[in-house]
Amino acid sequence: MSHVVYWRIISRKLVGLLCRHRILNGTLYPRPRLALDLLFALIKTTIMTIVLNPYWSNGFQGLRLAPQPPAQPKHGLVPPMFGPSIHEERTLAQLRSKQNNLEKYIFLSALKEQDAPLFYRLCLKYMSEITPLIYTPTVGDACQQWSHIYRRPEGMYVSIKDKGNIRAILENWPKPADARISVVTDGSRILGLGDLGVNGMGISVGKLSLYVAGAGIRPESTIPICLDLGTNTQTYLDDPLYLGLRQKRVSEKEMTEFMDEFMYEISRTFPKLLVQFEDFSTDRAFLYLDRYRKQYPVFNDDIQGTGAVVLSGFMNAAKLSSEASGLPLTSHRILFFGAGSAGVGVGMQLMSFFTLQGLPEQDARERIWLVDSQGLVFDTRGPMAEHKKYFSRRDYNGPPIKDLLEILQLVKPTALIGLSTTSNAFYPEVISTMAVLNPRPIIFPLSNPVRLSECTFEDAVKHSDGNVLFASGSPFPDTPHGGKTLYPGQGNNMYIFPGLGFAAILARVSSVTDSMVEASSLGLANSLTTEERSLGMLYPSISRIREISAFIAKEVIRTAQKEGVDRSTGLRAMNDAELLAFIDGKMWNP
Numbered sequence: 001m002s003h004v005v006y007w008r009i010i011s012r013k014l015v016g017l018l019c020r021h022r023i024l025n026g027t028l029y030p031r032p033r034l035a036l037d038l039l040f041a042l043i044k045t046t047i048m049t050i051v052l053n054p055y056w057s058n059g060f061q062g063l064r065l066a067p068q069p070p071a072q073p074k075h076g077l078v079p080p081m082f083g084p085s086i087h088e089e090r091t092l093a094q095l096r097s098k099q100n101n102l103e104k105y106i107f108l109s110a111l112k113e114q115d116a117p118l119f120y121r122l123c124l125k126y127m128s129e130i131t132p133l134i135y136t137p138t139v140g141d142a143c144q145q146w147s148h149i150y151r152r153p154e155g156m157y158v159s160i161k162d163k164g165n166i167r168a169i170l171e172n173w174p175k176p177a178d179a180r181i182s183v184v185t186d187g188s189r190i191l192g193l194g195d196l197g198v199n200g201m202g203i204s205v206g207k208l209s210l211y212v213a214g215a216g217i218r219p220e221s222t223i224p225i226c227l228d229l230g231t232n233t234q235t236y237l238d239d240p241l242y243l244g245l246r247q248k249r250v251s252e253k254e255m256t257e258f259m260d261e262f263m264y265e266i267s268r269t270f271p272k273l274l275v276q277f278e279d280f281s282t283d284r285a286f287l288y289l290d291r292y293r294k295q296y297p298v299f300n301d302d303i304q305g306t307g308a309v310v311l312s313g314f315m316n317a318a319k320l321s322s323e324a325s326g327l328p329l330t331s332h333r334i335l336f337f338g339a340g341s342a343g344v345g346v347g348m349q350l351m352s353f354f355t356l357q358g359l360p361e362q363d364a365r366e367r368i369w370l371v372d373s374q375g376l377v378f379d380t381r382g383p384m385a386e387h388k389k390y391f392s393r394r395d396y397n398g399p400p401i402k403d404l405l406e407i408l409q410l411v412k413p414t415a416l417i418g419l420s421t422t423s424n425a426f427y428p429e430v431i432s433t434m435a436v437l438n439p440r441p442i443i444f445p446l447s448n449p450v451r452l453s454e455c456t457f458e459d460a461v462k463h464s465d466g467n468v469l470f471a472s473g474s475p476f477p478d479t480p481h482g483g484k485t486l487y488p489g490q491g492n493n494m495y496i497f498p499g500l501g502f503a504a505i506l507a508r509v510s511s512v513t514d515s516m517v518e519a520s521s522l523g524l525a526n527s528l529t530t531e532e533r534s535l536g537m538l539y540p541s542i543s544r545i546r547e548i549s550a551f552i553a554k555e556v557i558r559t560a561q562k563e564g565v566d567r568s569t570g571l572r573a574m575n576d577a578e579l580l581a582f583i584d585g586k587m588w589n590p
């Protein structure tokens, strides 16, 4: 920070004081009080600017939190024709000239550091072009290469070696009072890419950029966190550039002790913080969500966020599918290919599709089948992981069946949902069988990133003769078919977490309930415009993300109020229009 900025702060304080002491508007003032106040303000401002300022305390290697554009340079220090809007175009042209997406990621990451408002303006203006560069799928490559492309710290690293001392580590965060949302990963299952250890930091950074762009959360309110509990990926352990601890992952017992301390200390250090768990390996994802969700404001994006976004797309798809087949909505049958945290999480969420239509829980559960790496999941198959038991079939006692085509013939699903991270699992015969079973088959290959998707949009269109109702986790291009353009849905949790998280922050919820997650899903499903519906879209256009997030946030806040978990009770008195205006007003605009 330059001295100019420092003196500007001091002079602003001075004007404030003069106003308070009624000097500027002519009233008398007690002289000794003013002198004391002035001295106090000078000391306080000096301490704040020198000691607490992240630019100074961390030097240029350190964190930059505040979204400052470069200070206005003096005359002669910029070219004569420099202007902000033309500079936006220049920056976009520089971005587009990069040879590959990882280079673009690195360029954008540097831009975020140098001129955060410009970075976010570009994100908002060119949402569909930039989202895949700062988030899925490119963020997957960035994570895999993290230790090689690393430039500077962008968040907090808390390691198992810090156990017993986590409070002190968290207190190093430069702006604790501003902290509102943290995305916390342990790097153990980043997208579908497996255990990336401390390289998982990229996913926390990417999600939080979308919180800022998509919901207008202030950049300095966000804390990306990567927990370093070791990694079981040998190539990283052998890589001299790897940035994490050189050790295998710790036991579940040790991790749980660490997590207990971490959650307790993070909630004490940042009392207004919402925690989003991200990309923990399956059992730990369920374990820690269950363990902390009643005690702290926390949600798991892969279980609940993905569940909500798929429920939303499914509601819109099921209506279109039922219109074509005449099948009642309650009779849909959903086959999950992949039974990890996302698969089972989505299954749980999709049950509410049926319970909302009036089916009892037992019947709703029976609308869902799971397939894992050993085939159909059923009770008499043998021992199975705890999280699969709920959907394990009691009504099938035959031999194990592994072949997906055979399973399709047995179950006759109306919807096939992929969360397996197995590319090409939905090969042409699978798609065409779905199209024979249903006039409008619902096929959602949700695995990330693109190259692990169970099928491409182009294949799904081709082998269903354009009848598929499609959503994927990663983005695919529009596809022409029969003289029309068909639009793939992107069933990615990026539609949900900005609005859900923003609501939780504004209402200062004590916990994130299932009904709030369901409300986010219904909010998303209802946010399509008439035009989007007429184009057969299952999700709204991502370029409207701010509007969508505001609408979702309103629905979630209302639900939090009904459930009595809101601590900002002042919002209860607002009518819907006032609440929406309040949410809009709270969004940061770059």
Ligand SMILES: O=C([O-])CC(=O)C(=O)O
Pocket (backbone or CB within 6 Å): 136, 190, 191, 192, 279, 301, 302, 447, 448, 473, 492, 493
């Ligand atoms: O990050 C994404 O694109 C969606 C997600 O949470 C995951 O795949 O784990």
Ligand SMILES: [Mg+2]
Pocket (backbone or CB within 6 Å): 191, 278, 279, 301, 302
């Ligand atoms: Mg995730």
